[in-house]
Every structure is written in structure tokens, then in C-alpha cells.
Amino acid sequence: MQFDNEARVFFSAKSENESFARLFAAGFLTQLDPTISELTDVKTAVSEAVTNAIIHGYENKTGIVELFCGYVGKHIYIEVADKGKGIENVEQAREPLYTSKPEMERSGMGFTIMETFMENVRIESIVGEGTRIFMEKTLAKE
Amino acid sequence: MQFDNEARVFFSAKSENESFARLFAAGFLTQLDPTISELTDVKTAVSEAVTNAIIHGYENKTGIVELFCGYVGKHIYIEVADKGKGIENVEQAREPLYTSKPEMERSGMGFTIMETFMENVRIESIVGEGTRIFMEKTLAKE
Amino acid sequence: MELKFKRKNKTLIIQISGEIDHHTAAELRRQTESALEQMGGRNIIFGFQEVTFMDSSGIGVMIGRYKQIQSLGGRIAIACPNEKIEEIIRLSGLSRLLPSFPTLNEAIAYAEGRESDAV
Amino acid sequence: MELKFKRKNKTLIIQISGEIDHHTAAELRRQTESALEQMGGRNIIFGFQEVTFMDSSGIGVMIGRYKQIQSLGGRIAIACPNEKIEEIIRLSGLSRLLPSFPTLNEAIAYAEGRESDAV
Numbered sequence A, B: 001m002q003f004d005n006e007a008r009v010f011f012s013a014k015s016e017n018e019s020f021a022r023l024f025a026a027g028f029l030t031q032l033d034p035t036i037s038e039l040t041d042v043k044t045a046v047s048e049a050v051t052n053a054i055i056h057g058y059e060n061k062t063g064i065v066e067l068f069c070g071y072v073g074k075h076i077y078i079e080v081a082d083k084g085k086g087i088e089n090v091e092q093a094r095e096p097l098y099t100s101k102p103e104m105e106r107s108g109m110g111f112t113i114m115e116t117f118m119e120n121v122r123i124e125s126i127v128g129e130g131t132r133i134f135m136e137k138t139l140a141k142e
Numbered sequence C, D: 001m002e003l004k005f006k007r008k009n010k011t012l013i014i015q016i017s018g019e020i021d022h023h024t025a026a027e028l029r030r031q032t033e034s035a036l037e038q039m040g041g042r043n044i045i046f047g048f049q050e051v052t053f054m055d056s057s058g059i060g061v062m063i064g065r066y067k068q069i070q071s072l073g074g075r076i077a078i079a080c081p082n083e084k085i086e087e088i089i090r091l092s093g094l095s096r097l098l099p100s101f102p103t104l105n106e107a108i109a110y111a112e113g114r115e116s117d118a119v
């Protein structure tokens, strides 16, 4: 895929980096002059996926999270990936309110929020190898 | 090297991304609670190195710039790399006011600024393969 | 994220400013529990006036507190969330358990069981 | 980066706000040249009051303008740079060609050749 502009970051799977990941996505995409609402949608979806990589993928152990942002015109592409434990049942994971970690006070709303705030959310996951989330969004043209 | 926290980004060699690169470094390092002066030093050095990768390394053609930020305690490590044309004479390149592109109104102060605002600036460059700049800085402990 | 705690009648009011994510949610949970212990209170109001960001980690914390409070017969309400945060609460189907109000006074009235006063 | 141009006597005053880097320097150069053509002026003052960041690309643009202006017998001055930006100017050894002043009035006095007025 040929992007107009792209950035791919690899960072430590630490919860301090969740806000950094949002800043990264927002900072890169401001070039497209998005609305505040669009920017919040992307930040929220990125936050969900990055948090999942840290707490579910790596279960708070060390690891590296990958975050990609790219765009063609007003169409943006986001990927979030980890090389953690993977998802056994992707259908179940996508269900609203389903969480494998209720003891950590997770709400099970992560994927639902990604699907609501972004378009075409795709999950690729192999147990024992890791997970990659693909998301897209078309920004309003002014 | 084992870092307390690290982030490595690869982005398109476009001048729009110079401000993004500064935001990236500043956003990552705010976790260390630097002074505004320290943050400006790092942003300025990153800006110089990233600009050099874009205009000298790739000569404004397409390419990917790499920027790494990591820290151990209050000691920070920055790397900026390109796979561009490389530097023939590194000694000369480091000289204040030397520039190979005076017609572009370059001042030749890039490396001098990196050396003033950061510590241990090291240049690795191979003609035809690319350039990698290493910089360090120890932040004041409060 | 920064928190300010205030007790009014039987209600603990928690004014949150900044971002609520998984990283700060742990702190929100810890401090809310210790404020409940030290300051007491049967109801909780989360003041969202100055919350600039929240993801589903915030929902998790609020459901957790709802379960605690509900067993004591108390109520939880959310005051002044922005539009996007209200959408996240609505999505989670929590609007009935954790209703949102545009003003702090309306949230207090609900929490103290005097809805009609505020209307 | 945003630019505001004003003409005062023989001096073109350019108020810059935002960040000056290689990306914005091209615009600073272009707009300064076209303002000189349209509005005239023998001297230039770069107002740095609202400049939040500058790297060596800014030095390049200012040296370029210095060469242009000098050949016409004019002067260039910098008004209200912050400490870090002054350090960059000093490093480049440009303080004599492009002197900095803490106020716009002092910069104008220098540019118009009436330094003594301002002291």
C-alpha cells in the first residue's frame, strides 16, 4: 500500500505509554486537519487497542507494542500489534461486555468502542504468536 | 542495552514530519519530568538531525527516517537514522557553518547545535548506505 | 489525572481532571476506595467537568464502584461528561445504573434520592 | 507558523508566531520576499515574541535576508527572542550582523540607525 504519509512506532508495553500512543496518533493525524471529534475517536480507539496489547497480549510483562498510522487523502489506516499470547476466540472477544479479566475491572467494551469510533475493524490473531488490529476511518472533507 | 522505557518510530521523509518528530521526542520524554529548557534542547537537536536526514540524506526524495528515544533513570538516548546518501567527510560536516547546500539557505549550524544542546554526539555514516546520529543527555535530578 | 474529594451530606463528590485510561484508572480506583474509607459516604458522584479523555478503562472503574456502593444501598452518578464520554457510557448500556447529569446539582439530587427537587 | 507584516518608516516589521523549522522556513522566506516587494522597506525586523521554537533553519533564512538587505544598505534586527533562540543566534556568531533586542522599540531604533534614542 502506498501512503501519502506514514509513521510506525515500536514502544515498551508499559501503561505510561498509553497516553504517549494517543499523542503519537493525534500528532501525526493533525496534518489532515481533523475535527476534534474525529481526533477523539481515533485517540480512543488507539487507547483501547494499545491497552489490550499491554494487559491482555503481554499480561503486563515486558514486550514491544507496534502502532502504525498512515493516510491516503482523507482516509486513515491504523494498526496496533503485539507479539503476545494471542486471542483464542475472536468472535467471543468482540462481544460487548465480554472480558477475560473481570478481576482487573475490565469492562469488556474495548472492541465495541473501536468498532463504533472507527470503520472496518479487523482482528488477526494467532495463539502464542500475537495479535494485530487493523482499523480505518474516512475523515470528513471540509 | 536495557532501557527503562523506549520508543522507535519510522516515518516518511517529509518536511511536515519535522514537527511530528519533535512532538514524538517531547511526548515520550515528558514522563521523566524534564525542565522546559531540557525539553527544548532535545527538540532542537532532534529537529536538526531529522531535517538533515530529509534534506541531505534523502535530498527531498522519498525515504524513511528512524527516530529512537530511550532512557535509563535520568539518562536519555536519542538516535536519528536514514538510509540515504551518507556523509563523505564527517570531520568537515561537523564544522560550524559548513554546509553542502548553501543554495538552500542552510546555515551549517546543525551539528554544532546538536553538540551544544546534547552530550556525546556520535556520527556513523557510510556513503551510499546512510547515516546514524547518536546523542545522549543527562537530565537534572530534582 | 488529578482528583479532588469533597463530602456533602451522604455523598462523596470526586472531581476528576485530566485523562482516564488504564494507567490512571488504577489510581482513580485506589484513591476513591481510600476516600470512601476515610471520609465515608453512601453515594458517589464522579465530576467529569475537567476530564479531557476517557476510554473503557474508566467504565470498568465506575462499574466496580457501582457494585461496591449498590450493596450498601447507595447511588452513583456522573456529572458534566462531555459528549464523547457520554457516548461511551451509553454504549456500555450503563446509563441506567450510572446516570449522567449536565450539572453537579442535578447529580447530587439524584444521588440523594430527591430527583424531583432538581427538576 | 503565522506571519504579520507591518511597515513603519523604512522598516518592514515581521511578527512571527509558532515554530520555525525547515518546513516553515520556506514559507517565511517566500512571504518575506513578497512583502519586501509589495510593501517596500530598507530594513527588516523579525519579531520573535510569539515564536515557540526555532532551529538552525531559521538562522539560514535570516542570513539569507541579511545578504539581500545589506546590499541595499539596510539593517536587520531581531526583537524579543526567548533565551534558547538567543543562544542559537549567538552560537552561529550572528549577534553582530543580526543583533537581538528585548523590545520592539529598541530593535526599530537600531534598524533606523538611531540607537542612541533607545538607550
Ligand SMILES: Nc1ncnc2c1ncn2[C@@H]1O[C@H](COP(=O)(O)OP(=O)(O)O)[C@@H](O)[C@H]1O
Pocket: A048, A052, A053, A054, A056, A057, A058, A082, A084, A085, A086, A087, A093, A094, A098, A099, A100, A101, A106, A107, A108, A109, A110, A111, A112, A131, C056
Ligand atoms: N491484544 C490482545 N491479546 C490477547 N487477548 C486480547 C487482546 N485484545 C483483546 N483480547 C481479548 O479480548 C477480550 C475483549 O477485549 P475488550 O473488548 O477490549 O475488553 P477488555 O479489554 O475490557 O477485556 C479481552 O478480555 C481479552 O481476552
Ligand SMILES: Nc1ncnc2c1ncn2[C@@H]1O[C@H](COP(=O)(O)OP(=O)(O)O)[C@@H](O)[C@H]1O
Pocket: B048, B052, B053, B054, B056, B057, B058, B082, B084, B085, B086, B087, B093, B094, B098, B099, B100, B101, B106, B107, B108, B109, B110, B111, B112, B131, D056
Ligand atoms: N543525514 C545526512 N546525510 C547526508 N549528509 C548529511 C547528513 N547530515 C548532515 N550531512 C552533511 O553535513 C553537512 C553539515 O550539516 P549541518 O551542520 O546540520 O548543517 P546544514 O544542515 O545547515 O547543512 C550538511 O551540509 C551535509 O553535507
